[in-house]
Amino acid sequence: APIAEAGGPAAGGAVLVAASTADIEDTLHELGLLFLLCGVGAVLVGGFAAAFLTRRGTRPLRQLSSSAAAIERTGDASRRLAAPQTPEEVSDLAGTLNSMLAALEGSRERERRFLADASHELRTPLTALIGNVEYLGRHGPDEELVADLQSDAERLRRLVEDLLVLERESAARGPERRVRLDQAIEELTAGNPDVIVRIEDRATVVADPDALARSLGNLLENAAVHGPPGGAVEIVLAVADSTATVAVTDQGSGFAPGTEAAAFERFWRGEDARDRPGSGIGLAIVKATVERHGGSVSAEGSTVTLCLPTA
Secondary structure, three states: OOOOOOOOOOOOOOOOOOOOOHHHHHHHHHHHHHHHHHHHHHHHHHHHHHHHHHHHHHHHHHHHHHHHHHHHHHOOOOOOOOOOOOOHHHHHHHHHHHHHHHHHHHHHHHHHHHHHHHHHHHHHHHHHHHHHHHHHHHHOOOHHHHHHHHHHHHHHHHHHHHHHHHHHHHHOOOOOEEEEHHHHHHHHHOOOOOEEEEEOOOOEEEEOHHHHHHHHHHHHHHHHHHOOOOOOEEEEEEEEOOEEEEEEEOOOOOOOOOOOOHHHOOOOOOHHHOOOOOOOOHHHHHHHHHHHOOOEEEEEOOEEEEEEEEO
16 A cells, blocks of 8 residues: 655555464474373373272282182181281271181081081990891890880980981071960970979060970970989079079089080080980080070079070
8 A cells, every 4th residue: 555755644554564373383282292291191190100009909908819719729717817907998807707717617616526426426326226136137036135126226216306406406597486484384394293393473485386395395304314213303484684584403413513514515415424315415405495595594503594585
């Protein structure tokens, strides 16, 4: 456009100014590249940090897994998992697993002891039975031999039956029926002149009627066997503090001091009871039954006492 002469009027026009943007574009490109590199670096650092922290955090779990795998390979339940100091949750998990291992070890030990005791108890009547059968084959039957065979067979039958009852008690559910304990005692002892019954209080308990009657019967039978011939047996029912107590007492010498707790173990028999009838399982059945009913059983002297919560 034309430009006015100096000092003259302006005739109009425009001034154009131009500059290159290459430097700005280069700067923006470099900044974008820098941001990209920083982002990639941040991702890599974050990934490495996450992997490190994750590995460090799961190290106690890997140690537990390794220890558990070693126990699984050896089958040795007596071994224990090393409890890490941190974190608290993993330490609690290790403690719980160790408790499970301890329970498993105890269960295995009881199973081994049970099998050993059962084998020993079964061996005696089986040996006698086999000997009598061999004698029968050589000499023929006689009245005494037949009585011995019947006695051996009955002993085996009762032993196997008691073992089955004991195992059923260990796996049975808790009771659900309301039972009058005083009536159960009166029905069980009716017609038995050798049993003195004292009902001091009436009591209702939540129980399995058949199992409860069997346990009471075991106590009465045990008292009759270990008391003097023709001696009286006393059974007393009382209630205090929402607990029904049944005490069965015979006139014998009672348990030797220090043997009261062992008397409720499977196949336990006192030194003075070796020649008396019985399998040594009766009181173990009583204990299993009473504990399934939420109660307890104890012995002192010639008295066995069971306690059951009232309904």
